[in-house]
Amino acid sequence: MIIDCHGHYTTSPRALEDYRQAQIVGLKDPAYKPARAKLAVTDAQIRDSVEGAQLKLQRERGTDLTIFSPRAAGMAHHVGTAEVSLYWSEACNDMIHRVCTLYPKNFVGVCQLPQSPGVPPSTCIGELERCVTELGFVGCNLNPDPSGGYWTDPPLTDRWWYPLYEKMVALAVPAMVHVSSSRNPCFHYTGAHYINGDTTAFMQFLTSDLFKDFPTLKFIIPHGGGAVPFHWGRYRGLALDLKRPPLPELLLGNVFFDTCVYHQAGIDLLTKVIPIDNILFASEMVGAVRGIDPETGQYFDDTKRYIDAVPFLGPADRKKIYEDNARKVFPRLGRKLAA
Amino acid sequence: MIIDCHGHYTTSPRALEDYRQAQIVGLKDPAYKPARAKLAVTDAQIRDSVEGAQLKLQRERGTDLTIFSPRAAGMAHHVGTAEVSLYWSEACNDMIHRVCTLYPKNFVGVCQLPQSPGVPPSTCIGELERCVTELGFVGCNLNPDPSGGYWTDPPLTDRWWYPLYEKMVALAVPAMVHVSSSRNPCFHYTGAHYINGDTTAFMQFLTSDLFKDFPTLKFIIPHGGGAVPFHWGRYRGLALDLKRPPLPELLLGNVFFDTCVYHQAGIDLLTKVIPIDNILFASEMVGAVRGIDPETGQYFDDTKRYIDAVPFLGPADRKKIYEDNARKVFPRLGRKLAA
Numbered sequence: 100m101i102i103d104c105h106g107h108y109t110t111s112p113r114a115l116e117d118y119r120q121a122q123i124v125g126l127k128d129p130a131y132k133p134a135r136a137k138l139a140v141t142d143a144q145i146r147d148s149v150e151g152a153q154l155k156l157q158r159e160r161g162t163d164l165t166i167f168s169p170r171a172a173g174m175a176h177h178v179g180t181a182e183v184s185l186y187w188s189e190a191c192n193d194m195i196h197r198v199c200t201l202y203p204k205n206f207v208g209v210c211q212l213p214q215s216p217g218v219p220p221s222t223c224i225g226e227l228e229r230c231v232t233e234l235g236f237v238g239c240n241l242n243p244d245p246s247g248g249y250w251t252d253p254p255l256t257d258r259w260w261y262p263l264y265e266k267m268v269a270l271a272v273p274a275m276v277h278v279s280s281s282r283n284p285c286f287h288y289t290g291a292h293y294i295n296g297d298t299t300a301f302m303q304f305l306t307s308d309l310f311k312d313f314p315t316l317k318f319i320i321p322h323g324g325g326a327v328p329f330h331w332g333r334y335r336g337l338a339l340d341l342k343r344p345p346l347p348e349l350l351l352g353n354v355f356f357d358t359c360v361y362h363q364a365g366i367d368l369l370t371k372v373i374p375i376d377n378i379l380f381a382s383e384m385v386g387a388v389r390g391i392d393p394e395t396g397q398y399f400d401d402t403k404r405y406i407d408a409v410p411f412l413g414p415a416d417r418k419k420i421y422e423d424n425a426r427k428v429f430p431r432l433g434r435k436l437a438a
Numbered sequence: 439m440i441i442d443c444h445g446h447y448t449t450s451p452r453a454l455e456d457y458r459q460a461q462i463v464g465l466k467d468p469a470y471k472p473a474r475a476k477l478a479v480t481d482a483q484i485r486d487s488v489e490g491a492q493l494k495l496q497r498e499r500g501t502d503l504t505i506f507s508p509r510a511a512g513m514a515h516h517v518g519t520a521e522v523s524l525y526w527s528e529a530c531n532d533m534i535h536r537v538c539t540l541y542p543k544n545f546v547g548v549c550q551l552p553q554s555p556g557v558p559p560s561t562c563i564g565e566l567e568r569c570v571t572e573l574g575f576v577g578c579n580l581n582p583d584p585s586g587g588y589w590t591d592p593p594l595t596d597r598w599w600y601p602l603y604e605k606m607v608a609l610a611v612p613a614m615v616h617v618s619s620s621r622n623p624c625f626h627y628t629g630a631h632y633i634n635g636d637t638t639a640f641m642q643f644l645t646s647d648l649f650k651d652f653p654t655l656k657f658i659i660p661h662g663g664g665a666v667p668f669h670w671g672r673y674r675g676l677a678l679d680l681k682r683p684p685l686p687e688l689l690l691g692n693v694f695f696d697t698c699v700y701h702q703a704g705i706d707l708l709t710k711v712i713p714i715d716n717i718l719f720a721s722e723m724v725g726a727v728r729g730i731d732p733e734t735g736q737y738f739d740d741t742k743r744y745i746d747a748v749p750f751l752g753p754a755d756r757k758k759i760y761e762d763n764a765r766k767v768f769p770r771l772g773r774k775l776a777a
Contacts, residue, residue, distance in 0.1 A: 243624070249588060250624040257623075284596075285582070285589040290641035290676050294665045295634040302629035322672075326633045326665030329708075332701025333661075336727035336738035337629050362671025368707045369668075388675035399675035 101403070102425040102432075103157075105275065105321055105357050105381030106165035106206075110152045111194055112145065114138045118190055119173070126179050133183045136190035145197050152385050154205060160403050162382075166429065167195055168209040168240050172288055174279040177247035181215035181222055188213040188226055196234040207432055208236035209275065212263075216246040221262035231270045237431040239267070241274035241318075243300050248283025248292055255300055256307035264313050271430045273317035275357075276300040289387040297325025301354065305338055305346070310353045317353055317428050319379060323360035323369050331372045347374070355428055357381035358402045358420065361388055366405035375416045379424050380406065440742070441764040441771075442496075444614065444660055444696050444720030445504035445545075449491045450533050451483045457529055458512070465518050472522045475529035484536050491724050493544060499742050501721075505768065506534055507548040507579050511627055513618040516586035520554035520561055527552040527565055535573040546771055547575035548614065551602075555585040560601035570609045576770040578606070580613035580657075582639050587622025587631055594639055595646035603652050610769045612656035614696075615639040628726040636664025640693065644677055644685070649692045656692055656767050658718060662699035662708050670711045686713070694767055696720035697741045697759065700727055705744035714755045718763045719745065 118136045125131040153165060169191035176184055188211045195208045210230035212223040230236040241263075244250050253259040255276070267274060278296035279288075286292040297320045310316065320327070327334060335346060343349055355377050360366050370378060381402065388399045397404055406412070406420060426433035457475045464470040492504060508530035515523055527550045534547045549569035551562040569575040580602075583589050592598040594615070606613060617635035618627075625631040636659045649655065659666070666673060674685060682688055694716050699705050709717060720741065727738045736743055745751070745759060765772035 250622050252624075254624050283589050285591075285593050285642070286638060287641045287645055287676075290644065290673065291634075291638045294637050294669060295630075298633050298637075298665060299625060299630045302626045303624070305629065306626055323668065326637060326668060329662065329665060329668035329704050330633060330699060332699070332704060332731065332738050333727055334629065335733075336700055336729050336731065337626075339729045339732075340727060360669060360671070361675055362711070364707050364711050365668050365671060368703050372701070372703050388672055388679060390675050390678045392671065392675065393678075394674075399671055 100164065101162040101421045102380060103162050103165045103382050103384070104319065104379045104425050105359055105383050106153060106167045107170045107383070107386055108167060108195055108198065109170045109385050110148045111170065112140045112148050114140050115190060115194055119187060122183055122187060123178060126183065133179070133186050135186050138190065140194070140197070142201060145201055149198060149202070154202070156384050157205060160401055162403060164204070165206050166209050166237065166425070166432070167198060167206040169195060169211040171240065171277050172280040174211050174240070174242060175247065176214040176242055176245035176279055177216055177282055181213065181218045184215045185213035185226065192226070192230050192234065192236070199235070207435065208234060209238040209240060210236045212239050212241060214242050214245040216252060219262070220260050223263055224266045227263070227266055227272070228270065231272055231431070235435070236272070237429045237435070238272045239274050240277045242279055243276055243296055244278050247279060248281035248286045254303040256303045256309045261312070264316050268313055268315055273319060273428050275319040275321055277321055293387070294322055294325045297322050298327060301325065301327045301334070304350050304354055305334060305343060306341065310350060317355065319355045319357055319428065321357045321359055321381065321383070323358060323365065324356040324373070328356065328369045328372045351377055355379055355424065358406060359383040359400070360402070361399040362392070363405050363408060366402065367409055370406070370409050370412060375419050376424060378420050379428060380421045439503065440501040440760045441719060442501050442504045442721050442723070443658065443718040443764050444698055444722050445492060445506045446509045446722070446725055447506060447534055447537065448509045448724050449487045450509065451479045451487050453477045453479050454529060454533055458526060461522055461526060462517060465522065472518070472525050474525050477529065479533070479536070481540060484540055488537060488541070493541070495723050496544060499740055501742060503543070504545050505548050505576065505764070505771070506537060506545040508534060508550040510579065510616050511619040513550050513579070513581060514586065515553040515581055515584035515618060516555055516621055520552065520557045523554045524552035524565065531565070531569050531573065531575070538574070546774065547573060548577040548579060549575045551578050551580060553581050553584040555591060558601070559599050562602055563605045566602070566605055566611070567609065570611055570770070574774070575611075576768045576774070577611045578613050579616045581618055582615055582635055583617050586618060587620035587625045593642040595642045595648045600651070603655050607652055607654055612658060612767050614658040614660055616660055632726070633661055633664045636661050637666060640664065640666045640673070643689050643693055644673060644682060645680065649689060656694065658694045658696055658767065660696045660698055660720065660722070662697060662704065663695040663712070667695065667708045667711045690716055694718055694763065697745060698722040698739070699741065700738040701731070702744050702747060705741065706748055709745070709748050709751060714758050715763060717759050718767060719760045
């Protein structure tokens with residue numbers, strides 16, 4: 100079985116985006132009162148939105164199940180108030196639930212959290228709980244920078260985040276650390292902000308004792324871990340200089356990397372340097388890079404091809420990357436699949 | 439000949455740091471008037487500061503010449519006013535000049551610029567010109583985020599920076615894009631902010647026509663280009679999606695990467711993915727990571743060992759990385775060495 104742990108609903112029905120646009124326009128009016136979405140979306144529209152995209156690619160590429168979450172750039176937690184963020188998150192998560200209900204063998208949900216810059220993450224607990232216990236979701240996406248590129252909230256290792264982590268642990272759900280769009284003109288979103296968010300989160304974990312406080316808390320760092328595997332020697336050396344424990348002991352029981360790296364040399368490095376137990380298959384499709392690589396004639400984001408081509412991986416290694424590690428990091432997924 | 443294009447004076451004499459501390463303490467007093475440094479540093483103190491560090495490592499590792507600049511984290515352009523930054527930059531650059539004068543075969547200077555957040559970069563032209571024309575420096579370090587981790591100044595591709603670029607082109611000096619310390623608790627400086635700065639700058643270049651306006655302007659992105667080589671497929675794909683020219687045409691005549699990547703697998707990837715003409719040898723010594731890798735028994739930052747061990751590089755490739763590319767990117771260095 101091949102589980103893709105990082106897929107976004109980038110093709111969601113027009114009505115969802117219309118609702119968001121109404122929110123954004125509404126915010127310009129001082130008298131605006133945010134309201135919950137009531138979207139008239141038919142099952143046929145949902146089917147249409149994935150049949151020619153994520154489902155088609157699953158079939159073509161030979162993957163089985165996508166852990167599916169709302170469009171990452173669309174989260175834009177910096178837009179409006181916490182209430183605006185809540186209603187938007189609910190609408191996005193409900194739409195994911197519709198997809199998962201129609202295609203229970205193909206999609207399992209991961210939720211967007213109603214974060215808002217400067218607002219305690221504990222306010223996200225209700226929506227996390229709803230998504231996990233009522234909608235059957237198996238994880239969440241956690242934005243380490245709700246400000247959208249100004250990094251004004253505390254690091255992920257600050258006690259600011261602890262109430263949310265307590266709930267994650269209680270529910271047995273991991274978080275993918277994933278920034279959203281950037282409103283800072285210095286940062287292109289998919290080309291800089293995403294990758295920087297990954298690198299930043301890893302270094303926050305490296306310098307803290309978070310996993311002493313939460314031994315079972317689990318994070319997936321997407322996009323192959325940002326810059327981390329390429330600089331693995333730097334991080335091992337920094338841990339040593341900073342008198343931290345070796346990385347396996349310090350964080351490799353809690354921090355995992357996905358395979359959204361879009362060329363063979365990158366996947367070769369990732370799978371060589373990072374322990375196989377810490378790598379989860381993912382493609383980010385339909386996502387950041389949509390074209391065909393003129394050097395290979397294949398889609399850049401068809402990451403399964405790269406993993407299949409790594410010369411030093413054996414069948415047991417591939418099975419871990421494709422399936423076993425996802426079952427381990429998402430315990431609720433494991434239980435769902437066993438049921 | 440082996441030229442290390444990225445060395446910092448991290449071991450400078452105590453008097454320099456004392457001057458800086460006096461500035462920082464002074465800034466707490468509203469009546470404080472910044473004053474130029476008058477440092478009583480002897481030649482013996484300068485010799486002492488490098489003999490047991492950078493010079494010793496040059497000899498031990500078999501490198502010949504270090505392109506030498508003030509401590510990067512020490513630049514801290516966010517401290518105080520532009521005047522404070524100017525006096526501090528002058529003091530740091532003068533100290534580099536002392537080293538280069540005492541050891542003209544071992545060190546060539548690159549200057550710190552007196553940047554200050556929100557202040558036009560054109561104010562740095564005077565110090566750049568002084569360092570190049572009077573002190574014989576061959577380049578500068580340019581901080582893409584003088585705010586120290588909040589990224590409040592415009593991207594490097596904005597016209598904001600153009601007057602400085604005009605002077606760089608007129609003087610035929612490149613810039614290494616190098617952030618300084620981080621005052622943002624989200625970013626560890628050497629583990630996150632440095633690497634993010636590299637990735638961010640590359641993506642700024644990718645999305646702009648800067649090099650149409652300045653066809654001979656040259657930048658070195660340090661730390662192996664941040665996350666860029668690891669995600670080279672992503673960047674090629676993003677350029678395609680964004681309808682930009684292919685990367686060689688778009689920026690590889692202007693953007694270069696150093697080899698400050700501290701493990702074999704990282705250097706293997708860098709030299710495999712990035713054209714050899716775009717890679718300059720560097721070790722960042724004495725710098726970010728000072729320890730010995732328990733896996734190899736060698737210093738993490740002894741990057742020459744990794745380059746020597748890349749199986750697919752031939753003698754002509756290594757000569758480019760070690761020498762020819764540095765002469766090309768730093769034309770004033772080439773002329774100095776020919777003299």
